[in-house]
Amino acid sequence: MDDASALYIGLISGTSADGIDAALVRFERDRPRLLAALTHPWPDELRTRILAMAQDETRLDLDAYGRLDVAIGECFAAATLRLLEDSSTTSAEVRAIGSHGQTLRHRPHGEHPFTLQVGDPSVIAERCRIDVVADFRRADVAAGGQGAPLLPAVHAMLLGSPGRTRVVLNLGGIANITVLAADGRVFGFDTGPANGLMDAWCLRHRGEAFDRNGAFARAGSVDSELLAALLADPYFALPPPKSTGREHFHLAWLEQQTRLSLLSPADVQATLLELSARSVADAVDRHAPDATEVLACGGGVHNSALMERLATLLKPRAVRSTADEGVDPDYLEAMAFAWLARQRLLGLPGNLPAVTGARGPRVLGAVYPASA
Template identity: 50%
Template sequence: MASLPPTDPRRLYVGLMSGTSLDGTDAVLFDAGSRAVLGHVHAPFPAALRDELLALNAPGGNELHRAALAANGVARAYADVVAQLLEQTGTPRSSVIALGAHGQTVRHQPGGFDGYTIQLLNGALLAEQARIAVVCDLRSRDIAAGGQGAPLVPAFHRAMFDAAEQDVAVLNLGGISNLSLLHADGRTGGFDCGPANCLMDGWIAQHQGLGFDADGAWAASGEILPDLLAALLAEPYFALPPPKSTGRDLFHLGWLQPHLAPDARPEDVQATLLALTAHTVADALTAHMPQARRLIACGGGARNGQLMKALGRLLPGVTLASSADHGLPVDQVEAAAFAWLAHRFIERQPGNLPGVTGAAGPRVLGALHPA
């Protein structure tokens, strides 16, 4: 389990990420020495597993049994995508030091020392099937230290996208949107802004039977409902100061439903949900880094042209860029971050930033299941 010898410039890890959007697993082969992604595979979850993971975000019957089986399902799905990645890249398992595995978040309830976060994953089963050491449970130690357990990506964003001469913000548009604030003076901030794809994906699935709104085309066919947008923006979470993090515990279609007028056209609601994401991001950036002149976007939402246009209109003095312009495609950033966090664990280096999460101090994050 030691690192590769110093004479070998490669430090190979696999990062595995399945996010709040529940669109499946991204796996990357990451060289921690050069901080380069050497391969990437995406695989959707089996439909039955996805449905069960979505259902487990809300209270229900027989939860312990169902969650245990779902954790096994996530491990098997991860093992399958690891096998695909290693075959695609021609990488022997023995060359990979560890898998950094996020697991599937089904509950996120941070808050002092009674807080908790649940990412479903049977790490032991994944290590058994992949035959590679697994570093998982990467959020719990930060919460145990009084932090939010999220977001964890700002430290990685600092390592990858730092521009010493200017303030730069990095925006991840997954199921939830989160900002990393990379100040030119070396300070790093970050927090969850609010919903991104989770509400838009859920709404189009309910009304169109589609997994997502490709390029925001359906939202573009509708009109923003000002009263609905104002009601949604009144959600107290948006006004909370950092550190803060959120998820489907708060932002789900049940949260939206009480605000809907009976005669609201579905496409107009979709347009309003897109506007909600754009406004909460723009408001957060303006409040916490008003001097920022560059915003680097990643995550699936960075491919939503209508959403990016809306952000551009709300942030006229900010240059919008893609993480791909900085060498890391938008769908690889979070998986690479969890490979990097696994590397930090193996090297016994802290993975959190207390100024971001609110933890009592730097902590080595994760738990190890040896190969």
């Protein structure tokens, strides 16, 4: 298939496991252009299992792990088939799928660092009849890197502005920033929680998967003592490169705070929102003091309370959605994994060592071919 006319699909379910984002992409002058996209919902029972495992609330035996891997792969395949149908695209028109999978663990430190994303790529390839590229993070970890974040190269490609410093802020379950420096340097890291803790607290106390427009947080008041205790977590003071996930910032982490029992659920939610906003703002102030604007993407752009607080804390910098630059904030990550799949097939690196801390550029991902 001629790559100039080929289509690619990117798939990802983020830390919040709030759905599988699927993006259909064509590359024009090596830049991805979004043609169609959708978010495919998780079955409630499967999402509950994913979150329990990702939050270290349960242990899986090998049989249960294997079944979960396949079940997630089936859902990723269903998302792909729905995207193909909705966009009137045939499998034959798609060169490859880049599947990030679902992260269950991310522990890039210690004697045996590892990162674990599941969603059987062979199942996706078999159901969709399209080659799949998956397992993007482990090569970077093997090379001494964090394996994350992997989006900064695409941020630079789509949102860089020579001569001025911009920050791209991804507000998923975890927040990460990409600093696009005026001199062309690109670096970035995970700043800490974005939506993940707020989503989990909202689900527990309101039975809702997320805090729509921050209404739950707006009903409470920030508790300065709890906020100070949460911001004292050593992760926030670590220098980059660094990355984190739900296995660190989860409800059990929050529940270590004895003050929690003295506060209303709404006050805790307000404090969690402030934690997300404050940790992002602190990171920008420290690592991109000359930035003139912050371009936000990810699910958090739809939380008006969070965006308003970020705008206040980051003044005089402008805080805008990437939509203002013609980049869909909901599907930028999925587009990036389509790009990573193409990089793998072209034999080109997908990581930025200045971001992840790897010993050098690495070709990322493994190819799972579809049957003829």
